[in-house]
Structures are given as structure tokens and as C-alpha cells.
Amino acid sequence: MKVLAAMSGGVDSAVAAARAKDAGHDVVGVHLALSRMPGTLRTGSRGCCTIEDSMDAQRAANMIGIPYYVWDFSERFKLDVVDDFVAEYQAGRTPNPCMRCNERIKFAALLEKALALGFDAVATGHYASIVTDSAGNKELHRAAAWAKDQSYVLGVLTKEQIDHSMFPLGATPSKAEVRAEAAARGFTVAQKPDSHDICFIPDGDTRGWLADRVGAEQGEILDRTGAVIGRHEGAHAFTVGQRKGLNIGFPSDDGKPRFVLEVRPRDNTVVVGPKAAxxxxxxxxxxxxxxxxxxxxxxxxxxxxxxxxxxxxxxxxxxxxxxxxxxxxxxxxxxxxxxxxxxxxxxxxxxxxxxxxxxxxxxxxxxxxxxxxxxxxxxxx
CATH class of the missing domain: 2.40.30.10 (Translation factors)
Structure with a gap:
């Protein structure tokens, strides 16, 4: 098969691309440039899709012996992931940008372009498995290593997308084995830290990032009866289940911690109460x-x-x-x-x-x- 390997610059996607090549497929590597600041550099395990990651992906592709390209998806990423993230918070919701990225970028925009160019499948470094049932239908399953399983973030895939997806790491029992394989292949990313947090907020300050884009306006903190018990600097900074950062200033009647129960963006209020609620x-x-x-x-x-x-x-x-x-x-x-x-x-x-x-x-x-x-x-x- 003709396979397009999505190479993020990390160890998982590098090994996945190599395994696809070893399996006899005609593999081409591609790195998605998602940042609108191409000079951005990675900071430890924070952030991804930076110029440093692109260079790491190219080195791995060169060692595997496959063609390598960089595709600029920054505009679509901004519209479909970043702007969606802001809009969801403005609506008082808690979005998952990784789900949106998989849904709209990696397995919509990327796969759409890959199929248009004549590729049969897109391979990624996700830890998940594709199983073919007795009728020939492809199913998405958890990876062999549940501790690393990433099938949750792939739950947005449709039947058509699963039919054209490949996850070479799905049967791998541990991340340690993937790193050992990468080291044996001579990949410089063998011990590269996994990325975490939201890739377009590399410093991890989601509250500050949102305040710059949504604005911070003081509002009221209410208990479940509707009584005002405090004030906040912007409802967008809170999410349901949050305990820290309420700064109410006095304990609840029973002395137990309060948690955010509801965020109401229309009137800029936050409702708090006991964990049981x-x-x-x-x-x-x-x-x-x-x-x-x-x-x-x-x-x-x-x-x-x-x-x-x-x-x-x-x-x-x-x-x-x-x-x-x-x-x-x-x-x-x-x-x-x-x-x-x-x-x-x-x-x-x-x-x-x-x-x-x-x-x-x-x-x-x-x-x-x-x-x-x-x-x-x-x-x-």
C-alpha cells in the first residue's frame, strides 16, 4: 500500500513510520506545521509541532529512507482547533483540543489530502488497534498496553476514516519497548520527552492565555441557593469539578471543600458547592x-x-x-x-x-x- 506517515517529531511517530516501511509499504513522511509562529522552539515536554520537532522528524525520515515533506496546516488548525477552543470556553464549556485536532486535522484534512494524492492510508504513532471482523469490517480497538492506550482521543473517527488508518504501535506492550527500538534504529528522538498540556499553550498557563483572548471581567461566585459568596476575575478561567483557585475567603458551613458545579457565561457567574453535587x-x-x-x-x-x-x-x-x-x-x-x-x-x-x-x-x-x-x-x- 501507499502510506502517508504523519511524523510529529516524536519517538512514537518515527517508529510507526519505520514499521510501516518494514512491512513493505511505500511510505512517505509528512510533518504538519500547525504553529503560526514557525520560529517557535519546544520547551522540554511542552508544546509540539515546532521547528525543532520538524527537524527531528526529518532526521528520522532520512534514517528510515523515505521521502519527507512539511505541509502547512496552520490556518486550518487555527480555525478548527484554536478558535473552537476559545469559542467553547466563551460558551461555558470545557473543550478537548486533542479530540478536535484528531477529528478535523489529522483524520479529516490530512486524510482528505492523502487520498486525493493517491495514498491508501495514513499511519500515525497512536497507541490503538484496528481489527477486521468476520465480515471484513474494520473496527477501532484499544491498544495492547492499556496504560498507554490512546483510543479515547481517536473515538471521533468515522468508519471511512478507520478504513484508511494504520496504527503500527497498537500491539506494542509498552512505551519502553518503542524507545528501545528507536534507540536500536539510531533515532535521535529515542529518549525525547512526550509532549503534554495543550500544544498551542506551551507555557501551560491556560487561564492567562484565555484572558488575553476572551478578556477578564469580574463576576459573582454563587452557592447552590443563588447566594453571592465571592467574586472571580472571569468565568472562562473555571471548569466544572475545579477545586483550586476559587479564593472565596471563608469556609463552607460544613468545613468541606467547595467545587465548581456550573459555569454560566451569559451572566458571568460561577456556581460552587460540595463534591457530592x-x-x-x-x-x-x-x-x-x-x-x-x-x-x-x-x-x-x-x-x-x-x-x-x-x-x-x-x-x-x-x-x-x-x-x-x-x-x-x-x-x-x-x-x-x-x-x-x-x-x-x-x-x-x-x-x-x-x-x-x-x-x-x-x-x-x-x-x-x-x-x-x-x-x-x-x-x-
Whole structure:
């Protein structure tokens, strides 16, 4: 196959590209220039897609012996990821920019261009697996190493995208093995630190970054009764489940910590309360998709597991597609309450190791008023 290997400049994508070449594919490496400041340099493990990363990717491509190109996707990245991130915070939601980047850049814009140029697949260094079922359908599954599994951030992939994706690291038992392989191949990135935090906020100061773009306006902090108990410097700086940085100045009546329960951007207020009030019995989203073949009848409730963060444990749940107030939603009812769920987060649905689909959370239902879900059979998939 003719394979386009997305090379970020890190160890994972370098080894993935090398394995694709070793498997006999015709491989071309490409680095996505996403920063609008091409002279930006990486700082330790913060940031990615910098000029330094581009040079690291080129060195790896040269050692593998494959052609290498840099494609400028900075404008689309700004529109589809950075601007979306700002807009979501302005709406009082908590976005996941890595999900948007995978959805709109790496497996939409990149794959679209790759197919137009005659490539059969895009290979990346994600830790996830693609399994072909007995009918020949491709499914997205967790990686062999659950500690490194990245299938959550790939939950936005569609059937068509999975059909043209390749994850050479999916069966690798550990990151240490990948680093050892990179060292054996002579890659200079063998011990390069993993990137973390938000790539376009390399100093990690999300609050300050948002304040520069959204503006900081003082507002009120309310308790659950609506009483004003403090003031803040801008609602955009808070997210549901947050404990630190409230600066209320006096303890709660029971002496227990307060947590952010709700962010209301329209009136610039933040609602706080006890940790127990964060327990959520139902989540739902009208923006949802299936990663591969969908259930035969998704309106029939089915058993599954739901994961609401990249490194969270999956929770047993019941899901269904339902029409609520004229909107078609994926509704997920966990068998035990989820804690600290914020609108804007992504809920990824699994059946066993298979990624079944995902939704962006629009609304939640408090565990204080919701009944426990009944047992139902697993659907036909």
C-alpha cells in the first residue's frame, strides 16, 4: 500500500513510520506545521509541532529512507482547533483540543489530502488497534498496553476514516519497548520527552492565555441557593469539578471543600458547592458519531462502557439514541455516578475493547434525582 506517515517529531511517530516501511509499504513522511509562529522552539515536554520537532522528524525520515515533506496546516488548525477552543470556553464549556485536532486535522484534512494524492492510508504513532471482523469490517480497538492506550482521543473517527488508518504501535506492550527500538534504529528522538498540556499553550498557563483572548471581567461566585459568596476575575478561567483557585475567603458551613458545579457565561457567574453535587447519573450529546459499523438499532438501549477523559477508567453504562426536545441525542446512563463531568467534554463509548462511538456532552443529569439503569442485553454490532 501507499502510506502517508504523519511524523510529529516524536519517538512514537518515527517508529510507526519505520514499521510501516518494514512491512513493505511505500511510505512517505509528512510533518504538519500547525504553529503560526514557525520560529517557535519546544520547551522540554511542552508544546509540539515546532521547528525543532520538524527537524527531528526529518532526521528520522532520512534514517528510515523515505521521502519527507512539511505541509502547512496552520490556518486550518487555527480555525478548527484554536478558535473552537476559545469559542467553547466563551460558551461555558470545557473543550478537548486533542479530540478536535484528531477529528478535523489529522483524520479529516490530512486524510482528505492523502487520498486525493493517491495514498491508501495514513499511519500515525497512536497507541490503538484496528481489527477486521468476520465480515471484513474494520473496527477501532484499544491498544495492547492499556496504560498507554490512546483510543479515547481517536473515538471521533468515522468508519471511512478507520478504513484508511494504520496504527503500527497498537500491539506494542509498552512505551519502553518503542524507545528501545528507536534507540536500536539510531533515532535521535529515542529518549525525547512526550509532549503534554495543550500544544498551542506551551507555557501551560491556560487561564492567562484565555484572558488575553476572551478578556477578564469580574463576576459573582454563587452557592447552590443563588447566594453571592465571592467574586472571580472571569468565568472562562473555571471548569466544572475545579477545586483550586476559587479564593472565596471563608469556609463552607460544613468545613468541606467547595467545587465548581456550573459555569454560566451569559451572566458571568460561577456556581460552587460540595463534591457530592458533582455526581452525574446521565450524560447526553447531540453531536455524536459511530467509529465503524453502528448498532443495528441504536434506539434500543445497550450495555457498554463509557470513558469521559483520556486517562479515566471506563465505567459500565447503558446507552441509546433518543429524541429529546426535538434533538437526536446519544444518551448514556452510567451504572455508577460519574464525577465532575463538564459540558464540552467527550464521552467515548466502548463495548469490550472496541470503540463504538462518541459524543460531545451537551447536558448532564444529577445523580440526586435519577434512577439506576435497568440491565439490558448487548446489541448486535
Amino acid at each position: 458533582l455526581d452525574i447519573a446521565e450524560i447526553a450529546g447531540s453531536t455524536f458519531s459511530w467509529a465503524g459499523i453502528a448498532p443495528l438499532d441504536p434506539t434500543e438501549p445497550f450495555d457498554c462502557q463509557v470513558q469521559i477523559r483520556a486517562h479515566a477508567d471506563p465505567v459500565d453504562a447503558v446507552a441509546r439514541v433518543s429524541v429529546v426536545d426535538g434533538r437526536t441525542e446519544l444518551v448514556i446512563t452510567p451504572r455508577e455516578p460519574l464525577n465532575g463531568v463538564a459540558p464540552g467534554q467527550t464521552a467515548v463509548v466502548y463495548v469490550g475493547t472496541r470503540v463504538l462511538g462518541q459524543c460531545t456532552i451537551d447536558r448532564t443529569v444529577s445523580a440526586l434525582a435519577a434512577p439506576a439503569p435497568a440491565a439490558v442485553p448487548v446489541p448486535s454490532l
